Each structure stands twice: as structure tokens, then as C-alpha cells.
Amino acid sequence: MTTSTLLSSDVVERVLDEALSRGGQFAELFCEDRQTMTSSLDQRRIEEMGSGRDRGAGVRVVVGETTGFAHTADMSEAGLLAAARAAAAVAREGGARTRSVDLDALREHEARAQILPGSTDKAKKVELLLHADDVARSQGGAISQVMVGLGESSRRILVANSEGTFVSDHQVRTRFNIQCVAVGDAGMQTGYEPIAGTVGMELLSLDRVSDAAQKAAQQALTKLNAVPAPSGDLPVVLAGGSGGILFHEACGHGLEADAILKEASVYAGQVGELVASPLVTLVDDGTVSGEWGYLAVDDEGRASGRNVLIENGVLTDYMWDYLRARKQGRASSGNGRRQSYQHLPMVRMTNTYLLAGSESADEIIAQTPRGVYVAQLGGGQVNTATGDFVFGMTSAFMIEDGKITTPLRDCNLIGNGPDVLKRVDAVATDFSMTPGTCGKDGQQVPVGTGQATMRLTGVTIGGTAA
Amino acid sequence: MSELLQKALGIVERAQGNEQIEVFVATGTDTDIRAYRGEIEDLTTASSAGVSVRILVDGESGAQVGSAWAGALDEESITHVVNEARDNLRFASYDEFMAFARPDGVAPASLNLVDAGVASTAIDDKIAMAIELERIVRSGDARIRQVDSASYSDYIAAAAIASTQGIAVLSEQTGAYLSVEAIASDDSGDQTGWGLSVGRAPRDLNVQQAADDAIRRATRMLGAVKPASMKGVAVFDPRTASSLLAIIGSALSGSSVTRGRSFFADRVGEQVAAPMFTLIDDPTDPRHFSASVYDGEGLACRRNVLIENGRLRGFVYDTESARRAGTASTGSASRGGLAGSPSASCRALMLSAGEKNQAEILAAVGEGIFVESLTGIHSGVNPVSGDFSVGVTGLMIRNGQLAEPIREVTVASTLQRMLLDILYVGNDVEFLPGSAAGQSIAIDGISLSGA
Structure with missing residues (x-):
């Protein structure tokens, strides 16, 4: 069953007509049918397999500066019309008028996945989870707990609006994550490794799963010997991959047009200005096929870019969704995303990455007399209005005399976006991407971050060692 | 008995053979209003319903359990959920500790968590609270440059849980929130502060208190410096x-x-x-x-x-x-x-x-x-x-x-x-x-x- 067969174009047109009937200037219908399948292993047991389905529609009506929104799980024409009326109610002075929406021909997009969710034998998934557990435990007797999760999702969306947009997409995502706990004399430590992509189960080869299990276990084991992280300013080398979270937090959120138009970002009014080290070329790219933040079209039906x-x-542009772009009389950049049909779209990142540089990662480390090497970042948070942000290191080491030495316990690093961007003084060639989940105003969406090994001349390390 | 609990008990009756079933059904309605520059920025009204089912079968070396859920309460969704949970359980490991709850004789507390005020307050009055909240923050201190978000939200939620093990309960509650984020500004730059007020119904909310909290937190951070370690x-x-x-x-x-x-x-x-x-x-x-x-x-x-x-x-x-x-x-x-x-x-x-x-x-x-x-x-x-x-x-x-x-x-x-x-x-x-x-x-x- 495809989304387009869920609703015929004449039903969609009638719903949009109803949504505009009180004077709305713009109306949009967003339909979603999402199926998820999850399996989890804990304490050597398949704890549970679960399946879920969410299906519904959201109707948005824009009048001047005001948006009305209603959503419903009732996908009958009557249910959709009721949602359209509820969303239209916000148009208070519009009065009754008739406007007929003409939709373009439907543009359909197919999933870029070989093995679709639900088509893998459940017993096969059980094998994969048990295999990950075996590999992790074989790394050392100190591994006391292994938790493995596997999720597949199939999300079909249909977007139609009063400007004629009529688009469908099928998004297939697969995610695997493993967490290990190791027990030592000084307590417990954890290791974590995700694999995720906008593809099907072909993502999870036995080799790739083994590799992740090994990494997670080794991370926990290594941290058993970790010492408290330093407290204060030090040079930091971020390993390729998860270090991209730095840019996601240090400037990504501040370059989202909703924060810009409300002047709630330190980057407002800075286009054309030098805001970062000349080594920084930052791209948000929804078109990277297979990556966790890949989109054929965004949740407003706009092709990703x-x-x-x-x-x-030099700051070249911000990221835009329909509403913010409309206010500025320009086109959306394909960054309008929402967690589900129950949420309003807003400006969100897709895959955000720093272009690779020309140096060797080993050289960068060798040329750092004393600092911190961060092998994995675990997440972060930013206040876009002040630019202050934190990001957490979940695997890190001291660098002494140009060599990676003692492992460090988990802690946050803190900095100010515009300040830290100027402190990038070396970028290597070893580019890679990491999947993550980005939360904003209570909405979670999948994003990718990426970068090559790079160095910051100084960042505040939030540890406890003097 | 409430319709929702009846619905849950109806699903419990679909247990086959030696299956145990635990059913959770929930419904809710939500209102969210955000004000910006004296107008409604967005207004969301929604109702939702869903079902979550776990099926458990006891064996010699323990129990197997499977689960499934859907964001809908129609017949087709319910049938699908029960079938999926049944299929999923076959792949779970046997676990001697896995079991569903049985009534344990502890008496439920007598709490009234529902206030009819959420349903009976007119939408215009709720809108007025959001707009008033934004206005008070903007005018409360000359150093407040921007109000990033000023919102009113409320919900009415009901949930029923029933099982083959004798569980059959219904819970209901309401809630209402005001939340505001202010940006204060002076020569030293920008600082933010947020305020909130929480209750079971609109009448419990204190617009002035939420506004004062946001203003105080934002303005007193002005000129903040990075101190020495x-x-x-x-x-x-x-x-x-x-x-x-x-x-x-x-x-x-x-x-x-x-x-x-x-x-x-x-x-x-x-x-x-x-x-x-x-x-x-x-x-x-x-x-x-x-x-x-x-x-x-x-x-x-x-x-x-x-x-x-x-x-x-x-x-x-x-x-x-x-x-x-x-x-x-x-x-x-x-x-x-x-x-x-x-x-x-x-x-x-x-x-x-x-x-x-x-x-x-x-x-x-x-x-x-x-x-x-x-x-x-x-x-x-x-x-x-x-x-x-x-x-x-x-x-x-x-x-x-x-x-x-x-x-x-x-x-x-x-x-x-x-x-x-x-x-x-x-x-x-x-x-x-x-x-x-x-x-x-x-x-x-x-x-x-x-x-």
C-alpha cells in the first residue's frame, strides 16, 4: 500500500478547500503512515520484539503571521475535513470565501532501501543481536552487561498544499545500537556505538555489527583505567565523525532561520561576515543518500538540498523552511521538518558537516604537545541567543608530547559558538559521518553530523582534575 | 464503567489458549497556543488515541513476551496490534522473571487529578493568557529585547489498563502550563531566562509569576562573565x-x-x-x-x-x-x-x-x-x-x-x-x-x- 493510494487527489483538494474556507492564505495537508519494528537484547536475552504503527494527518492554515494547526488519526474524509475546520478556525476575521485548490500531478519518491522493514525474518534479527552480544563479551571478562537495540522504520508521507505541491515519499531507516558496561575496581564504565542509515536492513552486515560491538566493549574496558578529566582550557583534537556535533551545536542551531528571524541567534545579521576560521566550510546537505539525515523531500514537500x-x-546563508522563507520572500532550502503528523514543521538540520581539510590526522596529534583527544562525542546542547554550548565526550584521552596517552572519564566541554569557530586551526582528510537524534522544542528528528579529525586551539574541559 | 476501560477489557478477551494479555489504551486532547508580538503565532488543537498490547505465554523455563502498539483505536488497528504482539512473542527469550502485574491489595489513593476548567475554559480566554504573558514580559523591563516564545498549553488525558491477571483500572488527569522565554540585552550582549507556571487548570496559572521569573532570570544574567576555575x-x-x-x-x-x-x-x-x-x-x-x-x-x-x-x-x-x-x-x-x-x-x-x-x-x-x-x-x-x-x-x-x-x-x-x-x-x-x-x-x- 502506498501513501498516494491512501488519499485520492480530489479528497486532498476538498480538504485544502475547507482549510482555506475562512480566509486562510496558505493551507497544507500532511499525511503520515509510519511503521516501526524494534528488538532488544539485554542480559543475554531477547527481551522483547515490538511493532508499532502511527497513521494520521495534520492540517496547517496560515493567515498573516498566524498559523492554525490540527491533527487527527482519523484518515476518513470526514475526519480530515474536521481537522481542516479546526485548523481554519484561527482565521478569525477572514469570513467565508471559496477558493479552489488545483494540485500538481503527484510526484512520488521511492525508498532507497534494498531490504524493506518487515521483510527480514525475525529469527534472523535474533541471530544478529545474539552475535553482537557474543562479540562484545568476548572482548574481556570485565564486560558485565550488554544491551543491544535494533529498529527499522518505514515512513510514508504525503504532502499537499494550496500552492499546488503534491508530493509523496517513502523513508526507510534502520538503526542498531549497542551499550556495554564494564566493571572494575573503580566502579562501572560504559561504552556505546551506533550504526544508523536511511536504508534497509542491508545496513547491518555481520561484519559491521561485529565491529560496532567490539568498539563499544573496548570503549567501556578502556575507560576502566580512566582518570578524571582536566578542568580548564586546553587544546582539543576531535576525531573524525562524531566531532561534527560541535558544529551542530556551536553554530548549526544558530543558523536556523526561525531563530534568526526572531533575532534569537548570535548569527543574526552576520551573512557575509567572517564568523569562523578560514578552514571552516560548513554544509547542511539532505541529499547525501543513505545517511541518517537523508531526505528526498522535506516534511513540507520541498526537495532537500x-x-x-x-x-x-564566511557566513553564506541560513537554513529555511516554508514559513520563514515566505516572510523573507525567498525559497525554502528544504529544511522544513517535523517529528510526526502531530507536530508543526520548523527549521531543522539534515546532515551537517565540515568539509575535509588537507592535513594528516596523525600529524595533527603529533603536533599537539598537550591537550585532549576526543574519540567520541555523545551529544550536546546550545543556547542560540547567547551562543554558549556544551558537548559531552564519551571517549577521550590525554595528548602528551604529541602522543595519545591516558583515557579520561566522561565530561562535558563548554564554549561559545562564535568564539570556538575561530579556534579551528587544523583539519585533516579522514572525513566520516555519525548518526544522531536532534531535539528542538520537544521534537526529535534523525540527523547526521560529520567532519574530519580537527583541532581547536582551546576549549574549556569540564572535568575535576586540577 | 467508562467506555475506555470497557474497550481495554474487550481487547483482553481476545486472549487465546494459555495466553496472558495486558492492554493499555489512552486518549487525549491537547491545546497549544504560542503568542508573538501580540498575536497568535500558532494554535494547535488535537485529539489522539492509542493502544499498546503485551502478550505473555508461560513455559517451563520462563515466560516469553511480545508487544505491539498503534496510534489509533479503530477495530483494524486493534486486530493488527494483537496479531503482531502474538507473533513477536515467539522470538523473545524465555525469562523466569517476566510476568504481568496481579492486583496486590494496596488500595488506590483518593486523588482528584481532573479539573473541568480545562474543558470549560473558552479558547479565547486561553489565547488571551498567552498574549498577556508575552505582553507583560515585553513591557516588564526596558532591557527585555525579545520574547522568543510565550505559550499556553493544556491537556486532558485518560488511560485504562486491563489484563487477564485481574487488572482493570482507569486514570484521568488534566494539566495546564504557561511557559515563556525572554531575551534581555544591554551593552554586554544577550542573556536568556525562562519562566513557567503549572497547574491542573487555567485558573491555577499565574501569568505574572511566570513573567516575573523569566524577566528576573534574563536580566540578572546580563554582563555575565566566565569565572576562573x-x-x-x-x-x-x-x-x-x-x-x-x-x-x-x-x-x-x-x-x-x-x-x-x-x-x-x-x-x-x-x-x-x-x-x-x-x-x-x-x-x-x-x-x-x-x-x-x-x-x-x-x-x-x-x-x-x-x-x-x-x-x-x-x-x-x-x-x-x-x-x-x-x-x-x-x-x-x-x-x-x-x-x-x-x-x-x-x-x-x-x-x-x-x-x-x-x-x-x-x-x-x-x-x-x-x-x-x-x-x-x-x-x-x-x-x-x-x-x-x-x-x-x-x-x-x-x-x-x-x-x-x-x-x-x-x-x-x-x-x-x-x-x-x-x-x-x-x-x-x-x-x-x-x-x-x-x-x-x-x-x-x-x-x-x-x-
């Missing part, structure tokens, strides 16, 4:  | 203390403890915190906005003393983790939504009040930092190892008084150390959204990383 945000240190 | 005392305000208690609470979950993922495991009876620290989880106390008559498995919620005078007394359990620990459920099963199984978690934590108010604590502490906001809790706190490092904003404490504002700093210790290093617990209890009430807490031995 490759948008250069900072080029050689 | 130091080690000393941190006083957490009630809001940040509530976040701290919620983290402590997650390590007191029987689900974490029995899976070897809590630093409290095997420490019952030990002195884990300073002697004035008594932590109780009591969802039957109606002052908590998270109060509840029943837990996520349909057992009566009850008062559980977790840490008493610094000594670890026990954990909160759901049925499965309790069996694993060789004890009984404490009525603490909690569901994160429709998906998956319940797990044990604290719902309504509160510390026994100390003797000092906030000003008296500051005076007693003399020198240190006062913490008003935390960032990076999910990235910098590890409830398994206890490592703790978070970004903060707040004010220096000098000569027992609040002094200059500080930003871009972290505070760090370990959760284990922090509990033992508590100096004072305040008497200024504030009931807040989330799983813990808050009150001022002073903790020694904190590393502050700054310039």
Missing part, C-alpha cells in the same frame, strides 16, 4:  | 535541584539496578548520602503535578522511602524488576508512551525539607556559586558510572550574598561524591513539572571549570 552555510569562514 | 560549594536553585534529583532517581530504578546499570546496586543499607538527605517518591501526594493513582501496570501508586537520613533503603520496582530482585512491585511501573514495556521509575520525588530558606543557605555557605540553569545533562551525566559534568549559568556567592552573574562554565563531580558532600537542603520546596519537586541544595567539593 545541499546548502553551504559557511564558506572558508 | 575553582573548587568549592555550589548551591542549586529549586529548578536545577529538581533536575539533579531526577537523575538520582533514575539510578534508583529497579530496572537499572537489577540490570547492573546503577551505581547504587548492592549498596542497600549503606550511607550513600549526607545525614540530612531523605528522599521519598510519593505519587499519591497531590501537590506533585506528576501525581498518579495507578502506575503503568495498573497497581496503586504508593509512598516509597528510598534514602533515609542518608542511608539507602531501597529502590522502586515494577513487577518484572521486583521478581528479578526477589521482592514485590512498589507500584512504580512507568510507560514512556505507547511503545514497549513499562519499566520502573520514580514519578514524584521530594526531599525532606531542611531548616534553612535559600537566603539562609547562601549566608551559611558564604562563598561559592549559585546555579540557575543546567545544560548538557544528557551528554554529561552518566548514571551508570556516576560521572557528572554539566554546563551552568548562575551567580557567584560572595559574603553570603548573590553577586556577579557567570556563564560558560561547567560544574563537575561524581553523583556518589555529591550526595555525600551535601551541606544543606532548603525548606523552599517548589512543585515543578517532571519527576521531582525542587528545593535549594548546597553541595561541597564541586569543580568549576572556567577561564
